[in-house]
Each structure stands twice: as C-alpha cells, then as structure tokens.
Amino acid sequence: MIWSKATGTLLFYLFAVVSVALAIATVSSRRILRAAVYLMGVLAVTAGFYLLLGAPFLAGVQILVYVGGIVVLIVYVVMLTRSSDLAEDKPSAARKSTALLAALASFVLAVTVFKSSESAFRGAGSQAATMLIDDTAMIGRALLDRGPRGYVLPFELVSLLLLAVVIGGITLARKIQVDQSAAPKESSDGGVANA
Amino acid sequence: MVNLQTSWEVRTLSQRASEALAGGQLGLTTGYLFAGLAGLAVFLAAMALVLVYAERKIAAHFQCRLGPMRVGWHGILQSVADSLKLLLKEDIVPTDADRFLHVLAPFMSLLAAILVLVMLPMSPALQVADVNIGVLYVTAVSGLGALGILLGGWSSNNKWSLLGAMRAGAQIISYEVSATLSLLVVVLFSGTLQLSKIVQSQADGWWIWRAPGVGLLAFAIYLIASVAEINRTPFDISEGESELTAGFHTEYSGMRFAFFFLAEFINMFVVSALAATLFLGGWMPFHIGGLATFNAAMDLIPPGAWFAAKSAFLIFVIMWFRWTFPRLRIDQLMRLEWKILLPIGFVNLFLAAMAVLFGFYFFPVQ
Known part of the structure; x- marks a missing residue:
C-alpha cells in the first residue's frame, strides 16, 4: 500500500x-x-x-x-x-498582456473555487470518488436517472444542443453546395434544411 | 469432470506484477514488467515478419504466382532479409520538413497500435493488462493512429503526402463512427466494457450468432469499417500508388518508414483480434449445446490456439478483400459510410437494445 x-x-x-x-x-x-x-x-x-x-x-x-x-x-x-x-505572427504587447490577464483571472477563479469547496473535496467528495472507482454502470444510471440525484435533464439538454449543432453544420455545408450547382433549387433545398 | 468455468479465470500480467509488488517481491515485479515489455517487442517483430510473408504469399497465389521463393524454404526468410535491408537504409528527412513532427509521427502511429495490443486477451493466462473500460480504451487510443498519419503527411511538406494524409484523416474519422456503433452492440449484450469479461460472457455461444441477426450485421459493419480505418484495400485511397505515389509516407525512408509499415500490419492484426474477441468468442473454444463429447474434444485445444486461429482467419479474410474489390473513389467511400453503413448501424444498435431489453437472444444471462 x-x-x-x-x-x-x-x-x-x-x-x-x-x-x-x-x-x-x-x-x-x-x-x-x-x-x-x-x-x-x-x-x-x-x-x-x-x-x-x-x-x-x-x-x-x-x-x-x-x-x-x-x-x-x-x-x-x-x-x-x-x-x-507559415508561422504565427509575433503577438503584440497589448495582446500578450491581455492574454496574461485572462490567464491570471482564471487562475484566481480556480483557486477561489477550490478554497471555498475545500471541505467538500476532503469529506464527502473523496468518499464519492472512491465509491465511483471501476463503476461505469453507475455513471450510466446516474445520467439517465429521473430522480432527485439523477442527471437526465442536463443529459437531454446536451443531446438537444448537439442535435442543433449537427443541423447547423449540415445547413452550412448544404448552402455552399447549392450555390455552386444550381441557383433555382436554393429555396427548396434551404427550406428542407431549415425544417 | 473439470469445471471449466473456474479454469477460465483471467490473470493478467499487470495483475501478477502488482500482486508481487504488494507482496514486497520487487525482483518478481521487475521480472513481470520486463517479461511484458520484452514479450511485446518480440511479438511485434515476429508478427510483422509473419504477416508480411503471409501477405506476399497470399497475394501471389491469388494471382497464380509463387511469390518469394529464393531466400530459405519457399522464401520463408524473405521478410527477415527485407527488414535487415530496411534497418540499413539511409534515413532521410526532407529539407523543408518540420523535423520534430516528421520524427514524431511514425512513433505515434506505432504507439497507438501497441497500446491496443497490450489490452488484447489472447488467452486466460496471456494478457498484459485488463482495464474495465476496455472497449472505450481501444476506440480512444486508435484515434492516436489517425493523428500520426495526419502529422506525418503534413510535416513531410510534400503535396502527395498532404493529400494522402487528408484523405486518410477524413476516412478514419468517418469510419470510426460505424466501427464504434457496432462495438456498442456487443457491449449492450455482454453488459460490460472489459475485454476479458466480454470473452467470458461468450462461454455459451459467440455473440455473432447468439444475438439474433444484429450480431452478424454488427460483425459485418465492424469488419468493413475497420478495414477502412486501417487504410487497406479497397479503402486505401490515402496511399493509392497510381495517384499519390505512396500517400502520407512518400517522404519516409529507412526505420521511420518501417515504423509506419509495422503499425499498418500490427493494426491489421489488432482489428482481426478485436473482431475475434468481441464477436467470435476470443479464446473461447467452439461448443455445440448437447454434444458433450464434441465439446470436450474442443476444450482440448488450448485457448491461445483458438484465439490465434480466429485472428488468423480474419486476417486472411482482410487479405482476401484486397484481391477481390477494386479501390473506392473518395466520394463513393464517403457515401458508403454516411449514407449506407451509418444508418444501418443506428438501426442495428436500436434493434440490439430492444433484443437486450426483452431478453430476445439465445441463452439470456439472467
């Protein structure tokens, strides 16, 4: 050990x-x-x-x-x-300092979150972590659980978001294709993609 | 009568090593680790030699030729001579190439192949490591191979290489979806992601026929999709020699070319072995219910031999493909995946979920 x-x-x-x-x-x-x-x-x-x-x-x-x-x-x-x-252009001083500021801000944020929830990490959190070891089935059940400790709503929302992204991607790809081939078909094809 | 279920307990090499570590036997631990590493290296080299020889002989006989005949009995030492030649060749990096990535890319391809190899349950006593997310791990790691090919093609600074790599990338990303969907069918039926447990779940029958219809269909989709994933004919547009010289590895020579080559052949073995593990029962012997004598005779053949025979058969099928089907064009390739295989895969997964839900398959578990 x-x-x-x-x-x-x-x-x-x-x-x-x-x-x-x-x-x-x-x-x-x-x-x-x-x-x-x-x-x-x-x-x-x-x-x-x-x-x-x-x-x-x-x-x-x-x-x-x-x-x-x-x-x-x-x-x-x-x-x-x-x-x-081709290499990336050398960033300007303004860009560098903005990036540094953003990085510092997210560091402060992370440390603050960790400090404020330290008790959770030390106590119940670590217990949950050891319980979850080797249990893929448990994650699956929790994701599809409709009870108070289940995550079915976020899960479905994420699916909805992904579906919207997929439809958006197809719409973008179709428009280019339609412009190149035939102009009169555009309205009907666009209608199908939007629906 | 020997109770076979207990004798099929899996003990992996990493398990033995950690047991030795817990027992404080440091010498034994290093012994196991060293045995694992050396075994893998020897296995890789031997497998590549055998597969290259088999490929050349099978190709020759399909074309009514003899193939290599001069070096050794029936040319059996030909691939040894060829690999010695490869080792001695000059290793060239093009002047305008991105040297770091050019060197890194073949290693990534080979690493992906080896990382999957480590997980394969070859027999109850012979498996290097066994994680409980086996199938997920295998799909995840094979993505690294795609990255190796993409980087190799890009860093060569050659338009044939770049085109070949782009084609390979598009192909691998697309066909990964279908391959994963068909793997999920087996995961649904066996209820686990762990490869050794999937093998053990097939003691009563292999999933290819135990899952009515859907198993066979999933096997067919997996075989097609994974042949595309490893860029073999009829899906070898990424290195189509008539159009792209040699595709992504045009600018590679010597050892680094050998690494890509090795990765390709190891990938062929890995794909066949995975198909055998998931659909054809892995190292489980072939049993027919009710025929006790026949089953006992089958049990006499060691599990490692079963695994080797099943994998070898599938490797032969993949080589057979090569001399049967003409190369697909890129648009035909994409249509096959997105308009034919993917819809079938989704419907198949749905039907499989239904079959599992209602216990509509042979020898239900519960």
Missing part, C-alpha cells in the same frame, strides 16, 4: 510538471501545428490525472473526445488552411 501511494504522488508531480510545460509550449510555440501537438499532450496528461483520481471512464472519454476528436479536427483544419512554412 505504501508503494502504491508513493507511486501515485510521484505520478501526480510527474504529470503536473509535464502538463504545465506542455501548456506553456502550446501558447508560446509559433508553429500552429506544433502547438496543436503540445495541446494534445496537455489533454492526454489530463486523462492521466483522471486515472489518478480513480475515474478511468472519464479518462477514456477524455482521450476519445479530446485527443481522438478535437485535436484531430484542429490538425485537419490547420492542414486545410495553412502551409507548413
């Missing part, structure tokens, strides 16, 4: 150092695709944190959604728009 606890602490600090270093590299790199790769590293290490907290399902979803989905899409979009020798 001593071994596993020591390994956990060691891994936490290792992940923390790697995560911060990669995050700094992400914002300071002037080659946009490299920045995307560093960002992938940050997101993957975050999955490592979830594993340390005993939430393997969340870690899997983190990798699946962020590394396999979002970073791949970012890389894909960069490939569509830019050529490899």
Whole structure:
C-alpha cells in the first residue's frame, strides 16, 4: 500500500510538471501545428490525472473526445488552411498582456473555487470518488436517472444542443453546395434544411 | 469432470506484477514488467515478419504466382532479409520538413497500435493488462493512429503526402463512427466494457450468432469499417500508388518508414483480434449445446490456439478483400459510410437494445 501511494504522488508531480510545460509550449510555440501537438499532450496528461483520481471512464472519454476528436479536427483544419512554412505572427504587447490577464483571472477563479469547496473535496467528495472507482454502470444510471440525484435533464439538454449543432453544420455545408450547382433549387433545398 | 468455468479465470500480467509488488517481491515485479515489455517487442517483430510473408504469399497465389521463393524454404526468410535491408537504409528527412513532427509521427502511429495490443486477451493466462473500460480504451487510443498519419503527411511538406494524409484523416474519422456503433452492440449484450469479461460472457455461444441477426450485421459493419480505418484495400485511397505515389509516407525512408509499415500490419492484426474477441468468442473454444463429447474434444485445444486461429482467419479474410474489390473513389467511400453503413448501424444498435431489453437472444444471462 505504501508503494502504491508513493507511486501515485510521484505520478501526480510527474504529470503536473509535464502538463504545465506542455501548456506553456502550446501558447508560446509559433508553429500552429506544433502547438496543436503540445495541446494534445496537455489533454492526454489530463486523462492521466483522471486515472489518478480513480475515474478511468472519464479518462477514456477524455482521450476519445479530446485527443481522438478535437485535436484531430484542429490538425485537419490547420492542414486545410495553412502551409507548413507559415508561422504565427509575433503577438503584440497589448495582446500578450491581455492574454496574461485572462490567464491570471482564471487562475484566481480556480483557486477561489477550490478554497471555498475545500471541505467538500476532503469529506464527502473523496468518499464519492472512491465509491465511483471501476463503476461505469453507475455513471450510466446516474445520467439517465429521473430522480432527485439523477442527471437526465442536463443529459437531454446536451443531446438537444448537439442535435442543433449537427443541423447547423449540415445547413452550412448544404448552402455552399447549392450555390455552386444550381441557383433555382436554393429555396427548396434551404427550406428542407431549415425544417 | 473439470469445471471449466473456474479454469477460465483471467490473470493478467499487470495483475501478477502488482500482486508481487504488494507482496514486497520487487525482483518478481521487475521480472513481470520486463517479461511484458520484452514479450511485446518480440511479438511485434515476429508478427510483422509473419504477416508480411503471409501477405506476399497470399497475394501471389491469388494471382497464380509463387511469390518469394529464393531466400530459405519457399522464401520463408524473405521478410527477415527485407527488414535487415530496411534497418540499413539511409534515413532521410526532407529539407523543408518540420523535423520534430516528421520524427514524431511514425512513433505515434506505432504507439497507438501497441497500446491496443497490450489490452488484447489472447488467452486466460496471456494478457498484459485488463482495464474495465476496455472497449472505450481501444476506440480512444486508435484515434492516436489517425493523428500520426495526419502529422506525418503534413510535416513531410510534400503535396502527395498532404493529400494522402487528408484523405486518410477524413476516412478514419468517418469510419470510426460505424466501427464504434457496432462495438456498442456487443457491449449492450455482454453488459460490460472489459475485454476479458466480454470473452467470458461468450462461454455459451459467440455473440455473432447468439444475438439474433444484429450480431452478424454488427460483425459485418465492424469488419468493413475497420478495414477502412486501417487504410487497406479497397479503402486505401490515402496511399493509392497510381495517384499519390505512396500517400502520407512518400517522404519516409529507412526505420521511420518501417515504423509506419509495422503499425499498418500490427493494426491489421489488432482489428482481426478485436473482431475475434468481441464477436467470435476470443479464446473461447467452439461448443455445440448437447454434444458433450464434441465439446470436450474442443476444450482440448488450448485457448491461445483458438484465439490465434480466429485472428488468423480474419486476417486472411482482410487479405482476401484486397484481391477481390477494386479501390473506392473518395466520394463513393464517403457515401458508403454516411449514407449506407451509418444508418444501418443506428438501426442495428436500436434493434440490439430492444433484443437486450426483452431478453430476445439465445441463452439470456439472467
């Protein structure tokens, strides 16, 4: 048990150092695709944190959604728009200071939230975390539970939001296609997409 | 009579290692870890050699040729000679390439393949690690492979590479959806994400036929979608040699080319092994209800051999595809996924959920 606890602490600090270093590299790199790769590293290490907290399902979803989905899409979009020798412009001093201010503000916010809910982290929260270990089925039941501790309403709202996004994406893609092919069909096609 | 259910208890390598660690036997722990690593490395190399040889021989015989015949008996040492040649070749990075990403990309592709390999339940006694989110993990990690291909194509600073990588990216992202949907069918029936438990849930029968109809359909969709995901013919437009020289790995040579090559062949094995694990019972022997003698005879064959045979059969099927179907065009490829496979996959998942809800399948669990 001593071994596993020591390994956990060691891994936490290792992940923390790697995560911060990669995050700094992400914002300071002037080659946009490299920045995307560093960002992938940050997101993957975050999955490592979830594993340390005993939430393997969340870690899997983190990798699946962020590394396999979002970073791949970012890389894909960069490939569509830019050529490899093009680097990001050097940011102005005003932009730099604004970014620093924003980062500081979110840091303060995070620390404040952590301080004000410290008791929850130490008490019931940690118990819940240990209870949730290895239990994917429990997450599924909680997400679809209509009772007072269930999350079915947020779950359905998120589905609705995603549906709206999908329809929006299809509408955007269709308009371009219609403009290129035939003008008279536009009204009928647009009507179908909007409905 | 030996009670087979108890003898099918899974003990993974990582489990043994952590037990040794808890017992304070540090030597044994490092031994297990080292055995895992060395075993993986040897397995990777051996698997690549065998698969390359099999591919060349099968391709040759499909075309009424003999294939490699000179090096060793029936050319059996040909792939050994070829890999030695690859090791000795010059490793070229193009002048205007993004060197860091160019070097990183093949490693990412190979890493994704190996990370999935670690989870495969090859036999009750032979599995490196077993996580309870197995299926989710496998789908998540395979996304890394797509990233390796995209970065490799981009960083080469070559238009063929870039085009090949874009095609591969679009293809992998699209077909991932169908592959995942068909995996979910098995997850619904077995009620777990853990790969070893999915294998154990098939003691009474394999999901391909135990789930009436939907299992077979899910298997077909998974096979098609995953052949597309690993960029093999008929879905190999990302490296279509008649149009793109060699696609995303045009600018790769020597060891780094070998890594992409290795990742491709390991991915073929991983896909076949996963299909065997989820739909064909993994290392479970083939049983027919009521025929006790037949079942006992089947049990004599070790589980590892069952797993190997099932995977080898599926690998042969994938190679068979290559010499049967012509290459698809990019628009045909996208239509096949979004207009044919995806709707079928959704309906199939819905029907599977219904079947699970009403217990409408063979040998219900409860």
